[in-house]
Amino acid sequence: MQKIVIIGAGAAGVSAAAALRQNGFDGQITVLGEEPALPYQRPPLSKAWLTSADTPRPTPIRPAGFFQDNRITLERGRKVVRLDREARQVTMRDRGAIGYDKLILATGASSRPIKVPGAGLKNVFYLRDLGHAAALREALGRADCRTVAIVGGGVIGLEVGSAAIAQGKQVTVVEAAARPMARVASPAVTNHVTRKLKAEGVAFIFNARVEEIMGRNGRATGLRLVSGAQVPADIVVAGIGALPNVGLAVQAGLGCDGGIVVDGAMLTTDPHVYAVGDCARAVNPFFGAPIRIETIHNAMSQALVAAAHICGKPLPPAAPPRFWSDLKGMKVQGLGIAAGYDRLQESTSEDDDAREIRLFSGDRLVAAETVNLPTRQADLAKALRPV
Structure with missing residues (x-):
């Protein structure tokens, strides 16, 4: 085994590359990142990035010298378009194919698109990557941005709402469930969070669905709900979850079910292919059933497991999500x-x-x-x- 290719240069992919070296792997490691930027931390994009008085810079996952010092080939701006499991190679849009002995899919997830009339208007925003964050930060900083409507009361939606309130905006969160953050937290926490954010000025509309993003002259002007109620807004932010990036896995015939299906060692249905991070659906020891978890901690933990298994080392002890x-x-x-x-x-x-x-x-x-x-x-x- 001499060549390991990692598709994805986020926390999962970079952590896997680092862990392979730490576990003694001495062959070639190539990390293929779709974005042109040096791999960066995503959590700050919905936090300090939106509220910083100075123009923020991405926080690197590892400094630039790390890759050279550890003999890790980082190729940025590389879009992988095909996975050939029989030939054990991946094909990039603008470079051709490279082979692998083991492959790690760390392809992450993408923002779930909001599928209602008006979704394509100019000032409808998502928040998943550096480009999204830069565009949203610029929009929030404009003098003509006074009201913000957020579709989705998950973690991202509430963090954006907090950032907007801190900048003096009027914020309304529209959530389909009866409470925010319902997927990740108990009512005891979410009720407390709701009460505190309301006191800061955030308005919530629960048990509500968007029928249309209203617009004029190509720009969003607010939301029309199924109930008929309207929410005026200068910008709209959609934070309704994420979809795992499983396109390559599906094309290659790997098992997928709400994510790329993996076992306890992060192995897919192909013994030469692993999947880690937001794209992977694994049995979590603290849950007892297959689940896909979208956190940086989970991405890094799964990367350590995959690297240890590839190197024939004992798997690290399970850590709670x-x-x-x-x-x-x-x-x-x-x-x-x-x-x-x-x-x-x-x-x-x-x-x-x-x-x-x-x-x-x-x-x-x-x-x-x-x-x-x-x-x-x-x-x-x-x-x-x-x-």
């Missing part, structure tokens, strides 16, 4: 999967700024959530056990 979000004075963090619990234990601070929530199934702690208690994460992680 975790997420974090900065929301207008709140650092919200979660451990485990907030599902399948039957008992909730909550403790709060006297000033209501900090709280800790533990979620149990019987006597087993299945998840823990904190607000403004970052030092609690290490102890809480030790208390969680796999299913």
Whole structure:
């Protein structure tokens, strides 16, 4: 085994390359990144990037010298258009094919498009990559941007809302569910977050669906909901989730089901191909069923597993999934999967700024959530056990 190719230069792909070297792999490693920028951290794009007074710069995942120092070939601006499993090679749009002995798919996910009339208007934004963040930051900074409508009350939607409120905008969040962040957090956390953000000026409309993005002269002017209600807006931000980038895997005949299907070693249905990060659907030891998790922690953890397996090393111990979000004075963090619990234990601070929530199934702690208690994460992680 002399050649490993990694498709994707995000946290999962770069972490896999670094872990291969750390595990002693001495052959060729090639990382193919679709974007022209040096691999960068995505979480800041919906946080400090949108609120910084100075023009922000991307935060590198690794400094430029890291790749040369570790003999990792990083090819930027490379779009892979075909995977040939029989020949064990991948074809790029503008360069031709390169072969591999092992392949790691770290293709990530893309913003789920909002499919309603008006979705193509100029001032409808998504937030997934550097280009999205730069365009949204510019729009928020314009003097004629006073009102912002956000479709989707997930983590990205609330972070954008927090950034917009910090800049003095009027913000309305339209969410199809009965509460925000329902996919990742318990009602105890989301109710607290809702109350705090409302106090800061964010308006919420729950159990609502968008029928149309209204526009005039090619620009969005607001939302029309199925109920008939209208939400005026100078810009619209769609944050309705992400779709795994499985196009190459599907084309190559790999097993896919809500993501690229992998086993506990991150192996796909081809013994020479692995998948890690946002594109992969794996059985999580702390959940007990296949699940696709879109966090930087999960991407890095899965990369370590794949690299260890390729190098014939023991797999690293399972770590509970975790997420974090900065929301207008709140650092919200979660451990485990907030599902399948039957008992909730909550403790709060006297000033209501900090709280800790533990979620149990019987006597087993299945998840823990904190607000403004970052030092609690290490102890809480030790208390969680796999299913």
